[in-house]
Amino acid sequence: MPEDERGPAAARRLLQRTMDGLGADRDVIEDGKLAVSEIATNALRHGRAAGGPVTVPELWIWARTVPAPQLVVSVFDGARTELPRASSSGLLDEHGKGLGLVAEFTAAWGCDRTRSRAAEPVVRGKAVWFALPLPRTWPGRTLKVHPGTAAQCLLSCVTRRGFPGMRTSDGHGVSVLVLPGLNVWVHPRHFCWQDGPGRYLKRPLIDLQETVEHIVRRLDGIQVPGPALTVSGRERLDRG
Template identity: 50%
Template sequence: MLTGRPADITTGGACAFQLPRDPSAASRARSLIAATMRDLGFATDTIDDAKLAVSELATNAHTHASSATRPELWVWARTHPARELVVSVFDAHRDTWPVSGNADLLDEHGKGLSIVAALATRTGSHFTRSRLNTTSGKCVWFTLPLPACWPTTAHAIAPKPASDNLLDALRSRGIPATGCSDDRGISVLTVAALNIWVAPTGFSWRCSRGYVRQPLIDLQETAERIVSRNETRQFHHQP
């Protein structure tokens, strides 16, 4: 199962692939990320780095987080905080988290994020939900710089369509969200107690450290941050 096409990634979309629930997950992830990045114009060396890094994440998902839910591979691009490709592996097991720097680089079981951190620009992990259903879980991710040939946005993105797309992205993952717009097309989406403003200048919302702002082209990054915030709050408020 998959959603999206590689071409969608250049215009704010994403690809989500279902991986096997067996040791072939790593091989499948390598094939998928290589094909996706070739279609997007990445250099061979960068693709090779991505294959090694995603193999590590997929191995972790299979070895340390086996469950009835199949892992997923997600790919999208963001322009803030930097122009990067974001590659994530999702699984439904929240009891096991990777620990960066505590593993031998030659560890055949893929413990830790040492290999990934050595290859990627950034790495991380967070609570989230599946992009193919509404299952809660976690994802482990890394980023790589976008190629110089990456297209720029050819036209301004209107806030109303961006708001509608964000609302659809959240609801499709089981996140209860509502929205309203004014005569100028400026929208406000509400998820729990969080208000997300959608204006020509971008998405914005308030967090404990101030305001978070993302360009409208960064729809997938924005949706993922909101889903992660919602899942984190729910997890820590469990009885």
């Protein structure tokens, strides 16, 4: 996005164009435009790491089917330490203005430490995101993804974010991505990886970009500890 006052307006235009193409309800589009304006404005005002270089904010939009058919809208900035968190006080400080509206008008929202997609070289920062319901007939819901294509796309997206990796395949249509401290299995219908002792996560192949974000956060967390935050909608929030 533009790194000046044009950024929030550009985010609203792009989101509306995307949601129009998906056949979203008018009320959902207006809620999304309000929410993206708030997080884009916060990225503009507070999204620069102290003493660090100017980081151009990035707007990311993708669809996911788990936990529900939703459109995820995320704004990345370079202020890695400025993470909002839940608070019992119900107040927002100067770094969190507008997040109450985001919580009120979206299905879920959160903030995660992650890495840029577009910057050269890769920038380490954070992404504030929210989710909106997708219409039942959204285009792409029945898309069939070839597992080999999914494996290669996942590897390309992860390596683009600064994590080396390699891909191996067997004769049964299963690929394994070998990444720093993590293996990801790509089966004919889903991605699978270990998310703790004895705990595995599965995501359908159609949720490629959602899987990319999970993996990048996991790999980034290995190097810079810090739990990701996920907050359901309509919850009062504050920054610590």
